[in-house]
Amino acid sequence: MKRFLSMFIMILVISSLALVGCSQGSSSSSGEKEKDSVETGDEAASSGPITINPDISGDQKILSKGPHGEEAVSAKTLKLSEEDIAKIKEGKYTAALVMHYAGNDWATAQINGLKATFKRMGIKVVAVTDAQFKAEKQVSDIETVLAKKPDLIVGIPVDPVSTADAFKKASDAGVKVVFMDNTPSGLEAGKDYVSVVSADNYGNGVAAADIMAEKLGKKGKVGVIFHDADYFVTKQRTEAFEATIKEKYPDIEIAARGGIAVPNDGEKVASGMLTKNPDLDGLFVVWDVPAEGALAAVRTAGKDVQITTIDLGTNVALEIASDGIIKGLGAQLPYDQGIAEAILGGYALLGKEAPAYVAVPALTVTKENVLDAWKLVYHKEAPESIQGAAK
Structure with missing residues (x-):
């Protein structure tokens, strides 16, 4: 009988792993999307205190400020x-994740980090929503989530103005709210929300500028593709890139600028920029998904143009590993950002004081360290395609 039970349990485990492996590109009714390139690691089964990854370097200064000018706490x-x-587990709490968008590696890693950490804390995740960059959908998502009466909400507002009332309603209902990257207008830390957590976006913008300068021999003309929206973290990236180029590399000219409203605008904006400025040597793109579009535009134009960006997504990692057009980037650490957000939710449930603004250190990624960086960012080895390209 014992042997039968052992075999039965083993079959269940193998079946579960097979289902996980088949989840790439699928979506649940809550709007969550998962990719097996950034599946949850083994943190949910670990013991001891909960912290972010101790292998993350913490000696560099965090350059970002918070959405209201707050000094960053690492x-x-x-x-x-x-x-x-143990105290949190006694409360049998629930949480909901309210995403602005859940269709890329960054969002998936955030969700996975949150889920794994909440599991360790005995907190049940009752909803994961995807607003698809639509403010009106996110407002509706919050209404749906509030009907489930969660104790915690971790979210990132699509638009700081349009979603402010909905997030304020959650706070007024007694829900502890932790934000990713941005905060709604008019809400106060310590009163309407617990804290906001981001990467060191300014530091990552500096990294992208330094890589660009190195690849161009510290001279040439570059274009900047920025996020044309009221998003303080993406503004910081662009500000950091431009300020670093102007202050450190006087022989590099920022010759063109163009804004994107949504990620898929990257190719269109880059194509127009390259047509109007055929002598560009480089492009900075504000994050990896529009950078993929810019990569397509450069290939179509047949130009010798170097690209740097922010965020270590699968496709840009493959391009970097292959020593292609995208030469490097400043990486966020979204899995660990999710861990930090969950910890801050725990602080709120315990009545512990939380800093108003928390940042995860920046990470410079080039061909030389792309495999190590992937493991640090996603808590697992890089996919075989990236490993093969790096060799």
Whole structure:
């Protein structure tokens, strides 16, 4: 009988793993999308205190400021003790994740980091929503989520103005709210929300500028493709890139600028920029998905143009590993950002004071360290395609 039970359990485990492996590109009714390139690691089964990855370098200065000018507190300082975890488990709390968009590697890693950490804390995730960059949908998503009466909401507003009332309603209902990257207009830390967590976006913009300068021999003309929206984290990236080029590399000219409203605008904006400025040597693109579009535009134009960006997505990682047109980037650490957000949710449930703005250190990624960077960003080895290209 015992042998039969052992075999039965093993079959269940193997079946579960097979289902996970088949989840790439699928979506649930809550709007969550998962890709097996960034599946949840084994953190949910670990023991001891909860912190972000101790292998993340914490000696560099965090350059970003918060959405209201707050000084950053490093996510490496956050911690839940085993005693804290036990107290949180006693509460049998629930949480909901309210995403602006859940269709890329960054969002998937955030969700996975949150889910794994909440699992360790005994917190049940009752909803994951995807607003698809539509403010009106996110407002509706929040209404749906509130009907489930969660104790915590971790979210990122699509638009700081249009979603403010909906997030304020959640706060007024007694829900503890932690934000990713941005905050709604008019809401106050410590009163309407617990904290906001982001990457060191300014630091990542500096990294993208330094890589660009190195690849261009510190001279030439570049174009900048920025996010044409009221998003403080993407503004910081562009500001950092441009300020670093102007201050450190006087022989590099920012010769063109163009804005994107949505990720898919990258190819169109880059194509127009290259047509009007045929002598461009480089392009900075504000994050990896529009950078993929810019890559397509450069290939179509047949230009010798170098690209740098932010975020280590699968496709840009493959291009970097192949020593292609995208030469490097400043990477966020979204899985660990999710861990930090979950820890701050725990602080709120325990009545512990939380810093208003927390940042995860920046990470410079080039061909030389792309495999190590992938493991640090996603808590697992890089896909075989990227490993093969790097060799």
